[in-house]
Amino acid sequence: MFEGKSYEVILTNMLDRVPNTIDKRQGSIIYDALAPAAAELAQSYIDLDLILNNAFADTAENIYLDKKCSEIGITRISASKTxxxxxxxxxxxxxxxxxxxxxxxxxxxxxxxxxxxxxxxxxxxxxxxxxxxxxxxxxxxxxxxxxxxxxxxxxxxxxxxLGEDIEDDNSLRQRYYSKVKNIEKDGNVAQYVEWANEYSGIGNVKVFPIWNGNNTVKVSILNSNNDIASTELINSFQEFLDPNKEGLGEGVAPIGAIVTVTTATYKNINIVATVNVAEGYTLTQAQQATQLAIGNYFRNEISYKKNVVSYFTIGTVLTNLNEIESIVSLTLNGGNSDITLLTEEIPNLNSLTLTEST
Incomplete structure (x- = not known):
């Protein structure tokens, strides 16, 4: 915001206010008197810019973002132990x-x-x-x-x-915006999502109200890697929300809300592709890079975010790899169309067969 308030600009403006009848050349008395003041003012504008940035959630960092989030009751999630x-x-x-x-x-x-x-x-x-x-x-x-x-x-x-590192600024900022945009109150869906987001070890989450009759809520969670949650994590979060699934208000869930915590099941995805390997790489390197990229795509873009594994996107993931020059053929589970997931399914790369075009 204060980019135009550099040392050079400030000094020039100050010298412009000095009458031309006075020597203003570098090394003159007036120049040497104004230069240090201009430097201090320039630093003040730099500090003002930092203060301004740290006053808003969109640009605040570290402890300043912590302070901004604390205004609406959000605190940074501490590191947890494996x-x-x-x-x-x-x-x-x-x-x-x-x-x-x-x-x-x-x-x-x-x-x-x-x-x-x-x-x-x-x-x-x-x-x-x-x-x-x-x-x-x-x-x-x-x-x-x-x-x-x-x-x-x-x-x-x-x-x-899974142990988790201390929450980073991007994740904390996302929770801030989520809470501002989605008012969670009295056990609505947004509040269950917020409880899951604040619970150590939990990644993406889905909430199903009235899933088994009136006053029932199902909360399906993934671990922090957006993979199937362990029994221990499920039981721990169940205890936090509604111990014994009785709806007695002994956890954070409201009285009368009978909460069941579950996790996902796998939808196995088998990928077969024939590719042209890029110059300087081997088929083995292409296979390893593809496996890693597809796994990241599943965890970060699909698991409990979308209900479709896109055939087109899988192809894009492959062609974006340095190790692969082009794709000759590609099938997902034996076909060349999208794969639809059930509401509590997440994709699992069951097999990857990569062959080099001859």
């Missing part, structure tokens, strides 16, 4: 119970996990000690920090709840 399933065995491969609070270090990593809850004999919920997504990248063998008698093997086998 929870994985840990499996422990003793002699002859038998299940071994460990103490709650036992700490382990992942092999080839500096990340530690601590046992927080028993699932079954020899199986525990293991929470990463560091908040954020770093715990999602760790798998496999664990080493006990303190000696555990009889322990033969310790392994992380499955992510139960």
């Amino acid at each position: 929870i994985q399933k840990g499996v422990f065995t003793g002699t002859e491969g038998s299940a071994l119970d460990i103490d709650i609070g036992s700490r382990f270090t992942a092999v080839n990593s500096s990340v530690n996990f601590i046992a927080i809850e028993k699932i079954a004999n020899g199986q525990y919920k293991m929470q990463c000690e560091i908040a954020g997504s770093i715990g999602n990248t760790v798998t496999g063998q664990l080493i006990p920090i303190s000696y555990i008698e009889g322990l033969q093997t310790a392994n992380l086998t499955e992510i139960l709840i």
Whole structure:
């Protein structure tokens, strides 16, 4: 807004106000007196521009965006810790119970996990000690920090709840606009969406009012990767909304609202394509790039956002890759048309067959 208030412009304007009968050349007394003041004024305009930008949600950043969002009751979601399933065995491969609070270090990593809850004999919920997504990248063998008698093997086998990094500005800003545009009140659809958006570990969400008769609400959630939510995440959010699905108002849902939390099912997508591989790349590289790009497209553009996997868009995704020069043929599940998803289905790349045109 103040781009025209540069040091040079300010100094020129100041010198223009000095009578021409006075020496105004660089190095003169009046020039040297005005130059520092012009520099300070220019810096003030820079500061004013920053203040102005941070006064609006569209351009505010960091703590200033936090302050703007707090005006309507929205706070930035903190980083959360990964929870994985840990499996422990003793002699002859038998299940071994460990103490709650036992700490382990992942092999080839500096990340530690601590046992927080028993699932079954020899199986525990293991929470990463560091908040954020770093715990999602760790798998496999664990080493006990303190000696555990009889322990033969310790392994992380499955992510139960994904850890998330602290919410970034774009996500927080989107929630701000969502709340401003969609007034959530008294358990309407917008409020259930807002509860899901604010809950750690949840990605996209769908809400189905009166899905099983009067006073029933179904909330279908995905995890933060917009994939099928784990049983642990479903149960945790169920407890938050309406424990025991009784509508007694013991969670955040209003009295009388019987809430059921579910997740999606997969619609398997099989892609077969013949392509011309771009110069300098191999078919293997093209296959890997395609798999990654299609996965990102499914998660970011389709899952609980659209009900159609577009044949045309799949082709566009492929041709936009550096590794692929052109497409000769393409089929989705054996056909060349769009694939329609049910309301609680998300696409899953079941198979990708890429061959090079001869």
